[in-house]
Amino acid sequence: MNRREIAQDLDRKDPLSHFKKEFYHPENEIYLDGNSLGKLPLKAKEKMTMVMQEQWGKHLIRSWNEHWLDLPKRLASKLAQLLNAKDHEILVGESTSVNLYKVAQALIQSGHYPKQFLSDALNFPTDNYILEGICRENALAKPIYIHYSTDLKADLNLLKNQISAHPGVVCLSLVSYKSAYYYPMKALNLHAKENNSIIIWDLSHAVGAVAIDLKETQTLVAIGCTYKYLNGGPGSPAFMYIEETLIPDLLSPIQGWFGHAKPFDFSQDYLPAAGIEKFDAGTPTVLSLAAMEAGIDITLAAGIKNIRAKSITLTNALIKEIETQLTPLGYSLESPKEAIERGSHVTISHHESWRICQCLLHGNEKRPKIIPDFRPPHYIRLGIAPLYIGHDDLWLTVERLKEIVLEKEYEHYSQIRPTVT
Ligand SMILES: Cc1ncc(COP(=O)(O)O)c(C=O)c1O
Secondary structure, three states: OOHHHHHHHHHHHOOOHHHHHHEOOOOOEEEOOOOOOOOOEHHHHHHHHHHHHHHHHHHHHHHHHHHHOOHHHHHHHHHHHHHOOOHHHEEEOOOHHHHHHHHHHHHHHHOOOOOOEEEEOOOOHHHHHHHHHHHHHOOOOOOEEEOOOOOOOOOHHHHHHHHHHOOOEEEEEOEOOOOOEEOOHHHHHHHHHHOOOEEEEEOOOOEOOEOOOOOOOOOOEEEEOOOOOOOOOOOOOOEEEEOOOOHHHOOOOOOOHHHEOOHHHOOOOOOEOOOHHHHOOOOOOHHHHHHHHHHHHHHHHHOHHHHHHHHHHHHHHHHHHHHHHHHHHOOEEOOOOOHHHEOOEEEEEOOOHHHHHHHHHHOOOOOOEEEOEEEOOOEEEEEOOOOOOOHHHHHHHHHHHHHHHHOOHHHHOOOOOOOOO
């Protein structure tokens, strides 16, 4: 068998391969950007039509009681199952940025931890912007940013030393957006605890791709989005997790009526709900909530451990091809080589990265379009979403990356970049 036949044979034997048909696939296209925006589950499309026609169209206001008020709770329960949390420890709604604002502000104001934020250079920019805003609001010193020798991998000794030296509220992305570096969650949670600190984990690039066990890792607070590997749809609602014993000590900085103990009493006095619902603020975004359920259902049906196992198999195979076939052509691997330190995207670089991405996106008469994404200054991220990517997709991607450089195909494209890359 040649290399492509081997890849196709592996796909035939893949126990998760049948999940691919749960999604909509444009023709002649390989989608390697599920780490930015996941695919459309076919059931989400059906569900949206039903919700719009029946619930919104026909039942209108009655649908709140009949269907909509329970929707965020039902989704929270499914996420709790996925993350090994309790149903009442998860709240679904708003964006990751807003959830981070709420929990970070609540932790600072709780008085339980030193009023000092720590973050690192691998964290997603919005997280750091949010922390800085909270510092400004509370007249606190700026967050301490930990810089490593590279922005692709954390130096764990340095990180731990900084937490010991500057205890407080730490914010880290469990899987880093640039390189997919995957932090050892439990070891860091324990270290934080020993040092009078707490870590807020941003799970955005991890949830649905790596097996997260919030109890086993002794995680206290987390936030994350659902539009990447969970295929929840563009801008789909995010979630927060607060460990149950911590909930009574925290107050939401946004006192909206949906966080009230009895919102429909319309009282003039604010009384926060007893549970995590106190972090709710306004009316749930029903259409987005309805759209996101199908993606979570598929993930639960496939099983996160199986998804993670397939992700490791695929990313290991891809890295082997990068090292043997692409490195001699000027590409470099920018993600950790060891699976234990890596989420589900593989980042490579090349001095012509931007124009190579343009070639991938356009395809040619012999090859499909391939959709990666580009992150400055020169990173190409290849998102390996195990629910719909297989070995043959990787074979085609590597062949295409080779051919673009060997034939200098990138010379046909401009260096100018649009806003969203
Ligand atoms: C790690 C991480 N956190 C936060 C965000 C942004 O979240 P949102 O725009 O949903 O607030 C992203 C977006 O890609 C992300 O990757």
